[in-house]
Amino acid sequence: MSEVESAIDADLIGWRARLADNDLFHAFIHSPTAIVSTVVTLLICLGALFAPWVAPHDPFDLASVDLMDSLLPPPWMDGGSFSFLLGTDDQGRDVFSAILYGSRISILVGFLSVIFAAAIGVVVGLVAGYAGGLVDAILMRIADVQLSFPAILIALLIDGVLRGILPRGDYDQIAVYVLVLSIGLSFWVQYARTVRSSVMIERTKEYVQASQVIGLPTRTILFRHIMPNVLGPVLVIATIQLALAIITEATLSFLGVGVPPTSPSLGTLIRVGNDYLFSGEWWITIFPGLALVILVLAINLLGDWLRDALNPRLR
Known part of the structure; x- marks a missing residue:
């Protein structure tokens, strides 16, 4: 093992030791409420940040919005479509995509x-x-x-x-x-x-x-x-x-x-x-x-x- 690799391993070990001794980190990993709330917040923030790639539709692209799809209910209701996970609004925009962008x-x-x-x-x-x-x-x-x-x-x-x-x-x-x-x-x-x-x-x-x-x-x-x-x-x-x-x-x-x-x-x-x-x-x-x-x-x-x-x- 080279000296550079040894130094990197030593830094990683020291970083892990400092993290394990950190009171805030210790309190975090022992709090289910903190972990769940952090995960939920991060998921929503990441979904919003990467909305152009995550959202199945672009609700503000007029070329992709069809008024014939307006007021469609969610797919588990009669008349719903799996193309629109949470239904559509009065202009045919996908509600799920609109939530991500909004x-x-x-x-x-x-x-x-x-x-x-x-x-x-x-x-x-x-x-x-x-x-x-x-x-x-x-x-x-x-x-x-x-x-x-x-x-x-x-x-x-x-x-x-x-x-x-x-x-x-x-x-x-x-x-x-x-x-x-x-x-x-x-x-x-x-x-x-x-x-x-x-x-x-x-x-x-x-x-x-x-x-x-x-x-x-x-x-x-x-x-x-x-x-x-x-x-x-x-x-x-x-x-x-x-x-x-x-x-x-x-x-x-x-x-x-x-x-x-x-x-x-x-x-x-x-x-x-x-x-x-x-x-x-x-x-x-x-x-x-x-x-x-x-x-x-x-x-x-x-x-x-x-x-x-x-x-x-x-x-």
């Missing part, structure tokens, strides 16, 4: 919104907790004012203002980014308050005082020394708020203020199917709604497990 937008908006909200909240929390005094008071009063309004109302307000400012054609092109901005600005407060509390504890520790004594810039102290020590709770909040962001996007799209019909998300699919719910074509809205419930439930269960796993008091 999940892409819902998950994309959810992830980007959480990243945007976390970025704002972490920065505000770091500054407020470290500076204290008047700066802390002003930032936290702004956060308190925002907490007095439901997130969905703030998102509707931001979305409505941008709709009024931008021309219709321009808005449709950036509708996804408007949703990210609206939802992100609705969720940053939780990150800011959590990070602020952690920073107020960290700034009194010796490593921060030593950094101040040797004259390190405030920016370096905040982002290189303090921030890595306060990101644990942020990860938990981000996991839970990912589900909230997906629900908020679905709610906005259901209300007709989300993404345009040319690129529908799960919320848009539910809204379209809702018109046919009481006429007997229940599958058009039930299956997208079920996909949304499963996705959000899996993410919430994963977030609950992560919160417990990172809480030293519960170990």
Whole structure:
């Protein structure tokens, strides 16, 4: 065996040993809820990511959509076809394929919104907790004012203002980014308050005082020394708020203020199917709604497990 192969084997053995000794990994493999929720979340995310290859039909390709196939039930019902696993909608589009494509937008908006909200909240929390005094008071009063309004109302307000400012054609092109901005600005407060509390504890520790004594810039102290020590709770909040962001996007799209019909998300699919719910074509809205419930439930269960796993008091 060559020296390179020996070094690789040694690295693999060391990596496995470190992984086996990791408390978070140990808690994960001993939690069936965490494993199942992770698998379900990954399956949905991978299905959405590879929708062009996984979906049996392209629901947005007008050349492949036939109105003669409209309102077909699932194959286990009379009149159904195995070509359409979950039936078709009023335009002949395959519901299963539409769910895969719609999940892409819902998950994309959810992830980007959480990243945007976390970025704002972490920065505000770091500054407020470290500076204290008047700066802390002003930032936290702004956060308190925002907490007095439901997130969905703030998102509707931001979305409505941008709709009024931008021309219709321009808005449709950036509708996804408007949703990210609206939802992100609705969720940053939780990150800011959590990070602020952690920073107020960290700034009194010796490593921060030593950094101040040797004259390190405030920016370096905040982002290189303090921030890595306060990101644990942020990860938990981000996991839970990912589900909230997906629900908020679905709610906005259901209300007709989300993404345009040319690129529908799960919320848009539910809204379209809702018109046919009481006429007997229940599958058009039930299956997208079920996909949304499963996705959000899996993410919430994963977030609950992560919160417990990172809480030293519960170990």
